[in-house]
Amino acid sequence: MKHKTLGFIGAGNMASSLVGGLVADGYPARTIWVSDVDEAKLDALSLKFGVNVSGDNRQVARLAEILILAVKPQILREVAEGLADIVAETRPLVLSVAAGVAESSLDRWLGGDQALVRCMPNTPALVKSSATALHANGKTTSAQRSEAESILRAVGVTVWVEREEALDAVTAISGSGPAYFFLLMEAMENAAASLGLDPETARLLVQQTALGAARIAIESEEGPAQLRQRVTSPKGTTERAIGVFEERGLHEIVRDAVAAAHARAVELARELGA
Numbered sequence: 001m002k003h004k005t006l007g008f009i010g011a012g013n014m015a016s017s018l019v020g021g022l023v024a025d026g027y028p029a030r031t032i033w034v035s036d037v038d039e040a041k042l043d044a045l046s047l048k049f050g051v052n053v054s055g056d057n058r059q060v061a062r063l064a065e066i067l068i069l070a071v072k073p074q075i076l077r078e079v080a081e082g083l084a085d086i087v088a089e090t091r092p093l094v095l096s097v098a099a100g101v102a103e104s105s106l107d108r109w110l111g112g113d114q115a116l117v118r119c120m121p122n123t124p125a126l127v128k129s130s131a132t133a134l135h136a137n138g139k140t141t142s143a144q145r146s147e148a149e150s151i152l153r154a155v156g157v158t159v160w161v162e163r164e165e166a167l168d169a170v171t172a173i174s175g176s177g178p179a180y181f182f183l184l185m186e187a188m189e190n191a192a193a194s195l196g197l198d199p200e201t202a203r204l205l206v207q208q209t210a211l212g213a214a215r216i217a218i219e220s221e222e223g224p225a226q227l228r229q230r231v232t233s234p235k236g237t238t239e240r241a242i243g244v245f246e247e248r249g250l251h252e253i254v255r256d257a258v259a260a261a262h263a264r265a266v267e268l269a270r271e272l273g274a
């Protein structure tokens with residue numbers, strides 16, 4: 001199978017997770033190019049994964065058959081406008097992972113009439129466990145949609161959303177979501193320390209518990225509420241803990257936190273879409 005040349009613009013957290021996952025899945029490193037303004041990040045990527053790197057976005061854009069825009073939303077316009085002439089000439093499939101940047105804005109910045117797929121992956125892509133939602137604009141062919149999907153499927157699960165606006169909800173759930181679980185893990189490590197467990201033991205127990213809970217949730221027919229009940233013995237320890245979570249409003253906290261992330265994605269689109 002011929003692998004298309006991938007060009008990543010931006011070598012930060014999300015791009016490096018995608019690159020790492022793709023290389024781990026067997027995507028040939030020699031067909032991956034990455035550019036960034038930060039030479040240290042490029043050196044690290046080249047050393048770790050053997051991919052080609054460049055300080056010149058335009059060089060990478062020229063080589064790319066599939067161009068993946070992975071810079072911060074706030075500088076995407078400047079970056080896209082700087083590549084518009086090349087994109088108009090070479091017509092790569094363009095993927096954007098940016099939160100809150102509408103396809104219509106990106107299309108305009110790239111000069112118009114461009115095949116675009118917006119994706120919202122997450123950093124577990126690095127270990128091929130990403131959850132990605134995709135939405136394509138009207139200029140993409142079904143072959144291009146399949147190409148986009150196969151790249152993201154190589155690093156985890158994928159789902160298409162019918163409405164582009166749904167990507168803002170996806171961003172608030174699975175794009176940002178790994179950080180919510182990490183926060184809970186941090187809090188559990190701190191709680192373990194306050195009960196006298198040493199940090200290494202606490203970390204091991206918390207990590208394996210998170211992994212076990214995620215695996216059983218994926219592999220079981222039962223939903224999270226039922227699985228939780230299986231841990232919760234009547235008059236036991238879990239019941240007491242769950243009581244505290246509920247008394248303090250965990251469901252409301254999570255709902256409000258996700259709503260805040262969603263509102264920020266919508267706000268970004270308004271701020272950056274002009």
Ligand SMILES: NC(=O)C1=CN([C@@H]2O[C@H](COP(=O)(O)OP(=O)(O)OC[C@H]3O[C@@H](n4cnc5c(N)ncnc54)[C@H](OP(=O)(O)O)[C@@H]3O)[C@@H](O)[C@H]2O)C=CC1
Nearest residue numbers: 010011012013014036037038070071072073097098099121
């Ligand atoms: N992190 C995540 O979990 C997720 C992120 N995303 C999206 O991915 C995108 C990137 O986010 P993330 O990886 O976290 O951000 P990072 O800041 O880690 O990565 C962006 C990289 O782009 C570099 N950069 C800045 N200006 C330019 C330029 N003109 N040309 C080329 N590279 C440049 C930055 O360098 P410097 O730091 O020196 O400015 C940085 O290395 C965002 O749009 C975000 O919404 C989507 C899903 C999840």
Ligand SMILES: O=C(O)[C@@H]1CCC=N1
Nearest residue numbers: 099171174175176177
């Ligand atoms: O925090 C952010 O804005 C990005 C998008 C989703 C995860 N990280």
